[in-house]
Amino acid sequence: MxxxxxxxxxxxxxxxxxxxxxxxxxxxxxxxxxxxxxxxxxxxxxxxxxxxxxxxxxxxxxxxxxxxxxxxxxxxxxxxxxxxxxxxxxxxAPAGARLSSYTQDDLYILAHVICGEAQSYPDDEQLYVGSVVLNRVSHPSFPDSVSAVVFQRGQYACTWDGNYYREPTPQNWANARYLLEHGSVLPGNVVWQSGGRQGSGVYIRTRYHCYCY
The missing domain is CATH 1.20.5 (Single alpha-helices involved in coiled-coils or other helix-helix interfaces)
Incomplete structure (x- = not known):
């Protein structure tokens, strides 16, 4: 024992x-x-x-x-x-990004990208995916709107493999709304989500993705 x-x-x-x-x-x-x-x-x-x-x-x-x-x-x-x-x-670590205000289109797009990238994954993973989107909106190296970030060419596979267009689950909607109302749960410099290391290093690695700065 x-x-x-x-x-x-x-x-x-x-x-x-x-x-x-x-x-x-x-x-x-x-x-x-x-x-x-x-x-x-x-x-x-x-x-x-x-x-x-x-x-x-x-x-x-x-x-x-x-x-x-x-x-x-x-x-x-x-x-x-x-x-x-x-x-x-x-x-x-720099504080996570948050939007000063958001539209129903922002909510729609964020819920769908969370669905497309992490539909049935745990809440933490869904929040990480959405947080990278918000961090990119606030980052000078990326477009300055949720729509432009998600549909930036070559960035989110779900926008060209069809998964973006699935119907989000209630949890996908809830997590998107939480992020838009409370801000990113990741430090503001975490702007990469992928299967491997990108940028300068890995902030956190899950069983699904690496989140990098």
Whole structure:
């Protein structure tokens, strides 16, 4: 039972620490003084993970309560550092875009592109897809309207493979409306959605898409 608990904790720590470390090194490193500090912390997180895995693989841990305490303190420290990295990185990321106002056409188009790209996917994925559209509208490198962004040549496959023209689900409509009323859920510089890395780096990778800046 003890081994199961320890393995579970290590897996949980790993699931949090690795994305934080990658994010800090990719997005923040070298850009600001705080970014450099985050990269140093990311390296420390990685080292701690290796120590945890080493304990699990070899069973080399001091006997008794002192050994147990050392292991659990290591796990707690890694968790805390991972959380600090993510919070600091998120705080420095540019805010997600939002439209000052929107039309029924904006709602129609956004709901249909969410449907075309992520119709039956979880809400988070639908919100990410729609957020990239809003971020592009506000970004100088892309057109300045929802319609022009979605129908920009070569950008959204659903507009030429027919999926855009499916009937959106109630959830597709709800997520489109939420984004138009509350703004993007992604940082404003995340303007790429694809099957692989684009731009400068990956902000978040899901089972469906990479969202890049």
């Amino acid at each position: 003890k081994k199961i608990l320890i393995s579970g904790m290590a897996a949980f720590i790993l699931s949090l620490a690795v994305p934080c470390a990658v994010y800090a090194e990719e997005y923040m490193d070298g850009r600001t003084e705080n970014g450099t500090a985050l990269s140093v912390q990311a390296m420390a997180v990685t080292e701690d993970i290796h120590r945890v895995v080493d304990v699990l693989k070899t069973g080399r841990m001091d006997e008794g309560s002192a050994g147990d305490a050392s292991f659990w303190q290591l796990g707690a420290g890694t968790f805390s550092m991972s959380r600090n990295i993510m919070e600091a990185a998120q705080a420095q």
